[in-house]
Amino acid sequence: MNRITVMIIMICSLASGQATDLFFSEYAEGSSNNKYLEIYNGTGSDVDLANYLVLGNYNGNPFNDTLRFPVGTMLTNGDVYVIANDKASSEIVAVADTIIEDPYASGTSYIAVFNGDDVRGLFKIDGTDTTCIDLFGFYDIAADTSDDPGSGWDVAGVTAATKDHTLVRKPTIKGGNTDWIESAGTDATSSEWVVLDKDTFTDLGEHTSMYSGVVWTFPDDSDHDYDGTNGRMVFQIGNSCIPDIQTRDVFAYFETIEAVGIDTEDILPLKFAVHENYPNPFNPITKISFDLPEFSPTKVTVWNMLGQKVATLYSGDLPSGRHTITFDARNDNGIVLPSGLYFYRVESGHFVATKKMMLLK
Numbered sequence: 001m002n003r004i005t006v007m008i009i010m011i012c013s014l015a016s017g018q019a020t021d022l023f024f025s026e027y028a029e030g031s032s033n034n035k036y037l038e039i040y041n042g043t044g045s046d047v048d049l050a051n052y053l054v055l056g057n058y059n060g061n062p063f064n065d066t067l068r069f070p071v072g073t074m075l076t077n078g079d080v081y082v083i084a085n086d087k088a089s090s091e092i093v094a095v096a097d098t099i100i101e102d103p104y105a106s107g108t109s110y111i112a113v114f115n116g117d118d119v120r121g122l123f124k125i126d127g128t129d130t131t132c133i134d135l136f137g138f139y140d141i142a143a144d145t146s147d148d149p150g151s152g153w154d155v156a157g158v159t160a161a162t163k164d165h166t167l168v169r170k171p172t173i174k175g176g177n178t179d180w181i182e183s184a185g186t187d188a189t190s191s192e193w194v195v196l197d198k199d200t201f202t203d204l205g206e207h208t209s210m211y212s213g214v215v216w217t218f219p220d221d222s223d224h225d226y227d228g229t230n231g232r233m234v235f236q237i238g239n240s241c242i243p244d245i246q247t248r249d250v251f252a253y254f255e256t257i258e259a260v261g262i263d264t265e266d267i268l269p270l271k272f273a274v275h276e277n278y279p280n281p282f283n284p285i286t287k288i289s290f291d292l293p294e295f296s297p298t299k300v301t302v303w304n305m306l307g308q309k310v311a312t313l314y315s316g317d318l319p320s321g322r323h324t325i326t327f328d329a330r331n332d333n334g335i336v337l338p339s340g341l342y343f344y345r346v347e348s349g350h351f352v353a354t355k356k357m358m359l360l361k
Contacts, residue, residue, distance in 0.1 A: 019043050020175030022052060022122060023134045025080055025207040028166040029116050029152075030199040033087035036096065036112065037120060037136075040169070040207040041075045049073040049081065053123040053130065056111050057139070060148030063121065067098070067111040080207050085112040095205035116152025116163025122176060134176025137162065141178060155184040156191035166196040170305055171208045171341060171356065194307035202352050208343065268320055269293050274346045274353040277327070281358040284329040284336065288313070290346045290353075294320050298348040302327065305341055318348070329359050 019042030026038035037054065041047050049069035056065040067083065075081050084096035086107070093099060101107030114120065119137035123130050132141050137153060139146045152163030161167065161184075173192050177183040185191025269291035277286045288300065298318045302311040310331045327344070329337050339361045345354045 021124065021133050022047060022075070023169065023173070023176035024120070024122060024136050025169045026167065026203060027120075027136055027162070028092075028199075028201065028204075029114065029163055030088075030166065030201075031164075033085040033102070033113075034089055034092060034199055034201075035114060036082055036084035036088060036092055036204070038204065038207065039075070039081045039083075039122065041077055041079060041081075042174075042207075044077055046074050046076045049075055051125045053125065054083065054111055055121045055123060056114065057119045057146055058110070058114075059117060060146050062144050062146070063119075063139075065110045067100075067109060069098075080205065082205060083112055088112075089199075089201075091201055092204065116160055117149050119146050132178050135178050135180050135183070138180040153180070153184060155193050156195050157185075157187040158195045161193075161195045164198040166198070166200045166203075167193045168196060168203050168307070169193060169207070172305060188306045188308075196307070203354070208354065208356055269322060272348060272351040272353070274344075274355055276355060277344065277357045281360040282329070283360050285326060286329075286357060287324050287326050288344050288346075289322060289324045290348075291322050292318055292320050292348055294349075296349040298323075298346070300325055301345050301347075303343045303345060303354075304337075310337060310342070313344075 019040070021043060022039050022041055024037060025040035026036075028034060028036050039049075039052075039054075048071065050071040050073060052069065054067040055063040056067075057063045058065075081098070082092075082096045083098045083100065084092050086093065086099045086101050088096075100109050100112035103110050103113060111120070117137075119135065119139045121132050121136070121139060122134040124133050135141075137146070138149070149162075150160070152160035155161035155165075155167060158165070170192055177192060183192045185193070188194075271291070271293055273291040275289040275291075277288045279286055290300075292298065296318060297316065299315045300313040301309050302313065303309050311327070312332060313325050313327060331337055337359060339359050341356060341358055343354050343356050345352065
């Protein structure tokens with residue numbers, strides 16, 4: 001395979017890397033009892049959910065159901081907490097942290113029994129004060145009233161999207177929003193949510209966020225000076241990316257990389273895995289590597305922050321081994337993509353994994 005040498009120039013930004021507080025990161029109103037809520041913690045610290053409540057209403061009525069968490073119910077930084085109906089599918093129940101027993105059987109809570117016109121609110125307890133920090137659905141907190149939208153609320157330009165859909169919070173969202181009209185938006189750009197088809201659970205159990213509480217570090221790399229004065233800046237990115245808050249430095253280095261294609265290493269992985277792309281951030285080329293434990297039909301795709309697929313890098317059968325695809329920042333039409341946050345997804349048999357990457361120009 002051909003190899004080329006490129007000079008990569010990056011303008012680097014730093015951010016606090018923390019969400020303002022917990023917020024709803026995913027919601028599903030699926031078929032039958034496939035219903036759940038997901039709460040994300042990107043505050044930079046572990047949180048005791050005993051200091052939070054989830055309230056629910058029905059058909060435009062005031063809040064009339066409450067979910068409390070026992071003291072010591074810890075949600076670690078960067079993790080999610082899933083609340084699901086006990087009659088949901090096995091793949092939902094398998095990742096649920098709180099399973100709500102069916103109130104139509106012997107249960108007492110309706111928090112995980114909802115339709116598209118029911119509101120769920122996340123509240124924080126601080127001493128004697130209880131404050132709403134996020135809403136899913138319209139609710140007037142000051143008046144303690146709600147409106148029944150009929151079958152469901154429109155979200156991102158999708159009619160009645162809160163019914164028969166899965167909604168995932170965009171990775172650019174830093175905290176909850178008690179203004180549902182603003183949160184829902186009027187189209188895919190203005191909305192805080194990506195609307196997915198009914199019974200789509202591929203993102204359940206994890207949340208991709210630009211604000212994950214990760215601390216950025218810049219190790220001493222002075223032995224790689226290029227101008228005799230300044231060292232090369234090395235990023236330890238972990239599971240975060242670079243929000244546009246503070247511009248710091250510009251640096252450049254040369255690297256020899258393979259041209260666009262796919263390589264297979266002669267190793268035998270024991271399990272499916274998707275590795276961090278390198279380099280990341282990148283411009284214009286990066287490598288995506290993944291392990292397949294067995295021969296399998298495989299698809300590798302790239303998605304933007306609006307949940308739109310922009311490129312299919314590979315679709316076909318692959319043998320077991322470690323495979324590497326080189327992505328040249330072009331979409332399926334050969335057009336160079338703009339700077340921004342993107343996601344690469346590897347699907348192989350029953351396995352699916354998604355990671356993020358940052359294109360900087």
